[in-house]
Amino acid sequence: MLRLLSGLLALAALMPQCEAEDADSVALKYRSYRTWSLKLPTETWFPVKEGIRLAHAEGDLFAFEFSGTSLKVDTDGDGELDRTIKALVDPKTMVSTTRVILSGKDSSGNAFRYAARLRNDADGWEWAPGGAMVGSIPTTAGPVPVKLIDQDGNGKFNDVGSDAMIVGNTDHAMMLSTTMFVDGKLLQLEVADDGAACSLSPYNGPTSEIDMSTSFNSKAVLLSSVILSSDRKHSFDIGAIDGPVRVPAGKYSVVSGVVGLGQHRVKIKAGKMKPLNLLADRSKSFDWGGPVSSEFQFARVGNQIQFSPNAIWYFGKAGEQYTGWHPIGKSPEFKVVDAETQVVLEVAILPGSC
Known part of the structure; x- marks a missing residue:
């Protein structure tokens, strides 16, 4: 692979x-990013409401005022709405997006800049960080x-x-x-x-070795696998590293991951996985990936059985969950079988992506 x-x-x-x-x-x-391409392990969008709350010398709020797809913003935190921004509207999703640079001074008098991404969807206006140190x-x-x-x-x-x-x-x-x-x-x-x-x-503390790439069974490429220790002090993205990696000993859980095939991407969540107990001076090879099993919900409507790709959940060998995935190739087939005769009445294969 x-x-x-x-x-x-x-x-x-x-x-x-x-x-x-x-x-x-x-x-x-x-650094602010005009085009955001960073993939965060637990990305969160925060409601804007009256503005973005960030501590600065003038207070803790950069105020916003909304009118359709336009925004008036207090970009320097002085209480005055000094800039009007027109958001872009995606004609397919009808989601409005834009970005803004906020600036001010911190409690020590040092100047700072802070970029925020903004979107307006079914949940209203939300923001997320748009820069990095x-x-x-x-x-x-x-x-x-x-x-x-x-x-x-x-x-x-x-x-x-x-x-x-x-x-x-x-x-x-x-x-x-x-x-x-x-x-x-x-x-x-x-x-x-x-x-x-x-x-x-x-680092001088006790360590352990973990290998998450060698035994990952998939035709797709493991692009990322983020683990986090139970005390939240240690985190590593070791999915794309070949062979074992030495990390501080302790219990870890998978926070997020990504596999890719061509242009398609599938996200990984912990799902049903058990924590990884990495003992000091020991080595552990993690066996995960395929074969993949699925769970789904269905509804009986008259003499029909209906189910949707949105109500199907895919789990890997170690219990990890794959999201945003519609498999192609051989997996999976959904068969409707007569409970008494075991005769296959219908076979459904959903459109795939990866």
Whole structure:
């Protein structure tokens, strides 16, 4: 099975790097994304209501006012609606989307910028973070990009187990962790309160080895597999790494994952999976993927049995759940069988995607 290998970001040289004499400290700088491509493990959209609540020197609110697909925004938090934004409307979904850059000063008087993505769907206007603190970690093989994302939307970038981070040349994020795997080394990570820097040092605690790629049975490519320890201190995206990876010992659960075949993507959730108990100085190979089983709901309407792709749930060998998936090829067939004679009365195959 093919595996995606992490490389070095071509623009890494443009990112802030730590000084050679201070190799354990990495400077971070805020970057907003005009086009959002980052995949967050537990992405949440927050209701806008009267505005976006982020602490700043003038208060804790950047006010909004809505009129159809137009928005008036207090972009600097001074209480005045100083900008009008016209959202784009998707003609197929009728969902309105736009973005805005908020700015202000924090409690220490330091200036900051904060990008927010906005959408208006059946749930009303919602927002999600649209930027990240970015930098690069120097290694013997060259700089490795790192991004910290305010996944929980509170304006901070150091909430371990709640925020998200990306290490390497990938768009798939893991949960923000106190440890990270860089250049074959397990490192301790600490992020400054203002998110403007992080420090790295060797991790000296008990460790275990986990292999989630070798025994993943699928024709698709495992693009991401994010695990999180039960104390929420350690998180790793190890799905696209070939062979075993050394992580801090402890109990872990799968938070999210992605498999891909061509342009199609299928998400992975924990589903019925049991926690992974990774014992110190032990190695564990995780057996998951196919064969895939399904559960579904149906309704009897007269002499018909009706069911929908939206009411079918797919589970892998270890109990992991696959969502956003309509299988192609040989799986699955849904057979209606006479309970007494076992004669197959009908066979249905739903349109597939992956």
